[in-house]
Amino acid sequence: MAPPTTALEFLDFVNASPTPYHAVAASASLLEAAGFTKIKERDSWASIVKPGGKYYLTRNGSSIVAFAVGALWKPGNPIGMVGAHTDSPALRVKPASKRTANGYLQVGVETYGGGIWHSWFDRDLSVAGRVLVREGEGEGNFAQKLVKVDKPILRIPTLAIHLHRQTNFDPNKEDELLPVAGLAEAELNKAAEPEAEGESEFQPLKALPERHHPAFLSLVAAEAGVDVSQIVDFELILYDTHKACLGGLNDEFIFSARLDNLNMTFCSIKGLISSVTSTPLDNDTSIRLVACFDHEEIGSLSAHGADSNLLPAILRRLSVLPGSSTTSPSSASFSPSHEDLAASTAFEQTLATSFLLSADMAHAVHPNYAAKYERNHTPAMNKGPVIKINANQRYATNSPGIVLIQEVARQTKVPLQLFVVKNDSPCGSTIGPMLSAKLGVRTLDMGNPQLGMHSIRETGGSWDVEHAVRLFEGFLGRFGELERRVLVD
Ligand SMILES: [Zn+2]
Known part of the structure; x- marks a missing residue:
């Protein structure tokens, strides 16, 4: 059935x-x-x-x-x-997420809720969430746009069993739950775009490209349909790109x-x-x-x-x-206190x-x-x-x-x-x-x-x-x- x-x-x-x-x-x-x-x-x-x-x-x-x-x-x-x-429960991108280690680009994440974090290892992860962008002329307004990057861009690889004989796998949430996002070489070539000269407008916070990997920002901006420079802030959450599906011999389960x-x-x-x-x-x-x-x-x-x-x-x-109007009192002969009391x-x-x-x-x-x-x-x-x-x-x-x-x-x-x-x-x-x-x-x-x-x-x-x-x-x-x-x- x-x-x-x-x-x-x-x-x-x-x-x-x-x-x-x-x-x-x-x-x-x-x-x-x-x-x-x-x-x-x-x-x-x-x-x-x-x-x-x-x-x-x-x-x-x-x-x-x-x-x-x-x-x-x-x-x-x-x-x-x-x-x-x-x-x-999920992992969320930190306010300054840019990390590099041993030639890898990494994205700093913060745990949200009581997730079974070991289940996040070896998954094809991506990000989704909302981006607040500057719109319109002059000072402009700030509007929210939803983004969902539909391809796997992040991964938390497990350590090979040969290097790690422990049976109870309980990763450290700060150091061992950090996804890799690519290799540093690719990023270096990409980041060579020249900075705009002569514009030194006061910025109360470090600019986004200093806080996040430029390639990561470009992807998010493209997804939001805006220019990187329009992004003022974002809240991004990691998710598994593996889609939910029916499962079991008779489709009796949902795997999701x-x-x-x-x-x-x-x-x-x-x-x-x-x-x-x-x-x-x-x-x-x-x-x-x-x-x-x-x-x-x-x-x-x-x-x-x-x-x-x-x-x-x-x-x-x-x-x-x-x-509906059917029950409203018909005249002013009642003092309003009746209705007010009710x-x-x-x-x-x-x-x-x-x-x-x-x-x-x-x-x-x-x-x-x-x-x-x-x-x-x-x-x-x-x-x-x-x-x-x-x-x-x-x-x-x-x-x-x-x-x-x-x-x-x-x-x-x-x-x-x-x-x-x-x-x-x-x-x-x-x-x-x-x-x-x-x-x-x-x-x-x-x-x-x-x-x-x-x-x-x-x-x-x-x-x-x-x-x-x-x-x-x-x-x-x-x-x-x-x-x-x-x-x-
Ligand atoms: Zn619940």
């Missing part, structure tokens, strides 16, 4: 998304194609956001929030949310980078889009929202991470969004009635290391999303949440699985406990099962993509209705 087309769509999505900036752009293009309108946090939404409408916004170009407003929305109504993250957590980013965006078709907004009293944050892998504490005001600020603005508690009411599915990848049982898993909680690949439970609140799941998601899964015929870690094992965490504590919103932690989390090449299930899309679609489309049926205050 051929795997569902959603798995193939995911492959396109992840291959187009080597960085959070690209993941946001790829999400935005799916949303645009489905009729979502781009809005900005810096604008007033008063005349833009309306019941029955579909919108999205980005912050820093690396976090994205999309939402569809039910046509019967009223201030204080519930918001059904799915949260995921756009970032993955960044399954954690672009798999959940893709499924949540796709689920939101599908929900609007399968359950039209006409009879919906709620708002359906998806938020995909940058910086989860480093603790979420940044201006656009899950620990920022991004989601609270958006929920506050949406909670007071007026409903609006003053709308935010708290919305928080009390809303629900967050914190969607982040889970661990499938590893056949060679089964003893590492709790014997009754060994999630299988392609058997559906995994509900993550932890008594010590590393995950935010509790019974009311399990009841709710189980009801969605029953109606949409999506299988679910359960996971707890062993008492003597470390446990990961997610944006779930953080956001539920910050907002006081009911939350459930869940995600598709995968192997090799944080490796440069992870393994997931091709059928689970479809499972998660259907679950999110069902949750977002039915939450307004289901919310009232879980009776715990």
Whole structure:
């Protein structure tokens, strides 16, 4: 049986998304194609956001929030949310990256997040990210351009086994994780271009060509479609040029980078889009929202991470969004205090009635290391999303949440699985406990099962993509209705 087309769509999505900036752009293009309108946090939404409408916004170009407003929305109504993250552990190009050693050109990199760094050795690496360029006449403006160099230009070679008999390979992150980018000879010939004479404009920082290898800069500039002199700064991330693909005898696997957590980013965006078709907004009293944050892998504490005001600020603005005109009071005989009073508690009411599915990848049982898993909680690949439970609140799941998601899964015929870690094992965490504590919103932690989390090449299930899309679609489309049926205050 051929795997569902959603798995193939995911492959396109992840291959187009080597960085959070690209993941946001790829999400935005799916949303645009489905009729979502781009809005900005810096604008007033008063005349833009309306019941029955579909919108999205980005912050820093690396976090994205999309939402569809039910046509019967009223201030204080519930918001059904799915949260995921756009970032993955990776190596990032240092601010001054130019290195040369023993005739090799090297590029200095900084580790981001808790990667399995030994998996980055002997890979055909390249760079992608964003470049800030000077545009226009005179002083001009500064604009962001996405770049993705589509050929392998970097490599971290392992040391031959003959020179290194160690069995536990734990490279030093500063000295041994440094990619080679070429041979110095080639660079010397290239660098002979004459400097422009007579122009000694004050530069607050060392010029980019002094901080990075000129050939590297030329490649990035060409990719951005600008001249090297237009580049003011950049944020570049290394990625494996080996494309994600289906794997296994029956195409049951996905072999890919960044399954954690672009798999959940893709499924949540796709689920939101599908929900609007399968359950039209006409009879919906709620708002359906998806938020995909940058910086989860480093603790979420940044201006656009899950620990920022991004989601609270958006929920506050949406909670007071007026409903359609049908219910507005007809005359001035009422003092305005009635409405003002209602609006003053709308935010708290919305928080009390809303629900967050914190969607982040889970661990499938590893056949060679089964003893590492709790014997009754060994999630299988392609058997559906995994509900993550932890008594010590590393995950935010509790019974009311399990009841709710189980009801969605029953109606949409999506299988679910359960996971707890062993008492003597470390446990990961997610944006779930953080956001539920910050907002006081009911939350459930869940995600598709995968192997090799944080490796440069992870393994997931091709059928689970479809499972998660259907679950999110069902949750977002039915939450307004289901919310009232879980009776715990
Ligand atoms: Zn994750």
